[in-house]
Amino acid sequence: MTVATLARPSVTITDELRAEAAEVVEQIGDERFSGVTITTETGKSIQVPAGLAEILDSLVHRMEQGGRVVLESMPELLTTSNAADVLGVSRPTLVKLITDGKLPAVMRGTHRRVRWSDLSAFRQAREAERSDAINELFEADFGGE
Structure with a gap:
């Protein structure tokens, strides 16, 4: 059996991305993401489930605060x-x-x-x-x- 792994390139948190995160945080204030819609390169839109929206909320806030953001998988x-x-x-x-x-x-x-x-x-x-x-x-x- 052949297993295919899709590799995503790593993303560096640049000053520009940090500024974009700060702008989002400023716009939403103390509110948390309750829903997020993602649009793909081909124009397909999907609603992200609440659990994933919570992760994105945390990620955006941490990016805005500065420092290093690391996302890694852990075994169970x-x-x-x-x-x-x-x-x-x-x-x-x-x-x-x-x-x-x-x-x-x-x-x-x-x-x-x-x-x-x-x-x-x-x-x-x-x-x-x-x-x-x-x-x-x-x-x-x-x-x-």
Whole structure:
């Protein structure tokens, strides 16, 4: 069986693209993309599903902010080293999260693997906890009596 792979050229975020992203962000303000219509080179138009529109929204906002934007694919099962890199923690810290039952993992032979979906949910929950803690600090009365 022959497998064909369609390769897309990489895109460099130029100052011009960043300016275009800034213009889009300025026009939509605090609103998020709820729908996006794409027109192909031949004029065919399609409505992008909401999930993909959310990704495009995030991409445009990150482009507008500057810095490097990287889009890469990840396998569904990650090694503990890869999962630790995604979370920005050491491998031993990640293994402790697994052994403490805070992060699910599956065994493949003698090796632990972390599902991308579990890692993503864990990361989102951790970010929400941090955000809540920061909000509590801001709301606390630091001025005394």
